Amino acid sequence: MSMTLPCAHRTRGVGVLAAVVVSWSAAGCASAPTPMLPASQPAAQLASLGWLLTIVGSIVIVIIAVLLIIPALRGWRAGRAGAIPPVHSGDGERWIVIGGIAIPLAILIGVFAVTAATLSRTSHAPTRPRFMIEVTARQWWWQVRYPSPDPQQSFVTANEIHIPVGEPIALRVQSTDVIHSFWVPQLQGKIDVIPGQTNTFWLRADSAGVYRGQCAEYCGIQHAHMAMQVVAQPRAQFESWVAEQRRPAAAPSDSLASAGRVAFEHQACALCHAIQGTGAHGQMGPDLTHVASRLMLAAGTIPNTPGHLAGWIMNSQTIKPGNDMPQMYLEPATLHSIMAYLATLH
């Protein structure tokens, strides 16, 4: 948990504390995810740990501030009176040993113990996860794979993870390029995603809802726009979502969407994107087989609406500059047909 408070100059420390408290509260009121509004047990444990650290830290800061202000006032008053009180060497030793070493040591050891215990508790699922999801972090999006022992049953999606409410699920995270960090603040702590290494983790949501996650390790120019949605659903709805995701894209019935499908396969789209059931098998960008069913686009950057999608296709570089999707030069009619086709991909 990386919420260490700066242990700094007294006035700056108070200012930061105030800012942090205010921003946490503000964040809790806004739609952005906040670790202080946990929706699962591990997040709750981490939030408690956070409050503990905040409170202990605040008390320490107040005490130190008092200890600094009182002698400073005394000195100031004495200076104004013209007499500087003599410094008695040896008197402060007790303060230093007890107040400067023993007490901080005790506090820090205590805090460390609580932290270690919390992290240990949050890193293991209380019951054995029923299934596992593979998440591959790529600059700057999340590839999500639901593997299955039967190869026909596995499927791939992007930036949106669905889980059944109340059940722990295992996560295996890996990266194909640089270090990322997988963080859904309301559900769990962070897990670093390191190229060449596979880390395992777990998630559980205690109540249904959409929880936003974020990349939490600077990973390049669009690190700030590398978010994801974790959707916790009741079991039955989750199963129907899985069944839908397993189905290949249905052939569209109307002519405009059919033209769009042909355009998708023959334009550059198919070089990077895959749609199961068509001739598009690109692996460089997100799988689009069920793109119309997703809440957001571009790793949580823009909502999934026709206007945003069209804007993304034509000029994603103005929305997420530097991302790997190039600016597309499509004729308006071609774009129109591709949009009609993508709208059928539920």
Add this chain to the structure above:
Amino acid sequence: MRALVIAGCAVALAAACQRDEGRELPHGMPQGIAVAPVSDTAGGVLPGIHSQVAYGALHNPYTGNVQAERDGRQLFLSYNCVGCHGGRAGGGMGPSLRDSAWIYGNSDADLFATITEGRPNGMPTWGGKIPEDQIWKLISYIRTLRTSGEPDPPPPATQPNR
């Protein structure tokens, strides 16, 4: 002292940002390229392959751009160039790009034309499929082959076997 530290950070940040400056955004489709005359020599023709389109005017905007070279290496993998031209462009189904033999020339304009138009012995036509910006980045990568700046250079040739 503090001021020096802050100034130093600022300089470092500025230098780091300069790398990202390299990610120039494409400036839109080029204007129509003029058709070249068949021959410069009055009353004659030129031997060899001289494209009808005036590719000769083109120059790689990413020359010397290290980020573009690395992007080009990634594109070389993404578009399966490695499949024909070899893991480090040493050749295979297609010719080696590491050596100095160039069937169709190796100026910026020649390489651009080769990738954009394709070539008769099987080089696909990438023009219209991938943006020009990416073609220039691929060319930037090709320029790094066999230089010290080559991203992802080849592994050593042999490994002793027990």
Add this chain to the structure above:
Amino acid sequence: MLAAACSKEKAAPAVVATGRAPATATGTTFPQPGAGNPGEWTTAGRDYAGTRYSPLDQITTANVANLKVAWTFSTGVLNGHEGQPLVVGNTMYVTTPWPNITYALDLADAHAPAKWALAPPTVSAAKGEACCDVVNRGSAYGDGKIVWNMLDGNTIAADAKTGKQLWKTKLADIDKGETITMAPLIVKNKVFVGVSGAEMGVRGWIAALDLGDGHVVWKAYNTGSDKDVLIGSDFKPFYAFMRGTDLGIKSWPPDQWKIGGATVWGWITYDPETNLIFYGTGNPGAWNPDLRPGDNLWSMTIFARNPETGAAKWAYQMTPHDMWDYDGVNESIVADIDIDGKPRKVLLHAERNGFAYVIDRTNGQVINAEPYVFTNWATGIDLQSGRPKYVPDKMTRQGVIIRNICPSSTGGKDQQPTSWSPRTKLWYIPATNDCMDYEGTAVSYIAGTPYLGADVRMYAGPGGNRGELVAWDPAQGKKVWGVKENFPLWSGTLVTAGDVLFYGTMDGWVKAVDARNGNPLWSFKTGSGVIGNPISYIGPDGKQYIAIYTGVGGWMGAIASANLSPDDPTAALGATGAAPDLKRYTAPGGMLFVFGL
């Protein structure tokens, strides 16, 4: 069923029909190749069984040292010359690499001039779709016709006497990455043709054409539904893991079987007794195994099919869920041998994966399978389940470099064919001894471009010799003797009744050794690396001759034939690393050599 299967193709063959009557007159006899005139060589493997055993014995271990060049013929093409010429009567038929010209050379004339040459129009763009050089592995003769495949996907039949083109059938589409390099097999009135392109994400198939007019009689895919694979009620695989319905779909992630490889670019053989054709299928589409969890049926599989209908009788998948590109297309020699005192009807199949399989050809049971080169990806083949015993450390995947896997992707043996001598009871395997590092990488399927997803680097195996001519006893499953070679062997072998074994090396030598014990007897250095297969025939003068192509190339020879860069050992799908010095020993060439006493 056939019409539906054919309509899936972008370009249907020239004439397609179901249940159409054969175009050859009834009553036409189709002599078995190899069974009649011992001085002829009318099919790639000399006979239906593919033994490459010549009953001629004028050339013996005693006199082969006197062999000398009788005449030569330049093919005019400088790419890799795999394959072999045919000799029918007094005519020799030479088919070149792209542009796939066939010459009919008049052996009765000392100048051996061409009676005819047929160069069907073709497109150079086909060269860009051939993974492993623009080779052609030979033609076939039947009912007065010479039939061969073009790289661009057409199958051509010409009148053997006049060279007039009789029919042309377009079977493969280069826009999808399909090409054809294999030598067709003619059995009675059918021509069997298989497609190449597993490196391009092609969905593999084998087709039977009518010899009379070239129309497609049946076509079987090697991935997809049982209906497409022509698996029906007759199908009885010996091992349990191949029993089930639609395994050609179920053993893949959704849709992956459509770009699943399992092509048929190797050799086809036939057993008249059981009336089955035998062939193997190639690697599954993409080399990156993480893209295709599952057994990936029916890649790496030996199929036994009924030649009239194409119905599969049995199948055996040698390397389920391949992780190393061990194509299963190598030839299966039909042989009757005594094992443990009992006569057995077997197939001899020296597989890419390093194991020499002896398989019961009536039902697909593996009798024995032992490694004929150093092999460490599996500790053996479990004869109960039929599956290899995989070594976990050598299982490749995406993003991880697995080092020192033996054999490398070019295998213990690639397409270069083995031979079987009923006299010595030995099976001669031109083997490669090398190992590799292999890393799976992300790859998109882009039609017409390679669908690989692997970074591979090859190098010499233990001992340092990259090739070995292995003499194998199939009854016992062990090596009897071997002749080590510096370069990987990429040429086929020929064994004769004179107990002489012929083969060629990649640096240009044609060699003869004693077939009983491997003693070197004769050699000749030709102008370019030898990757073709020697044949033997009787000339019009009644004398025995040996004929072989030279012209380096093929996958292993790409560095020399295409002038690749030795400083990139991952070039040519890794083969550059196996033979980086080849360019010092040979340059491209293209010549037919004929040797006689």
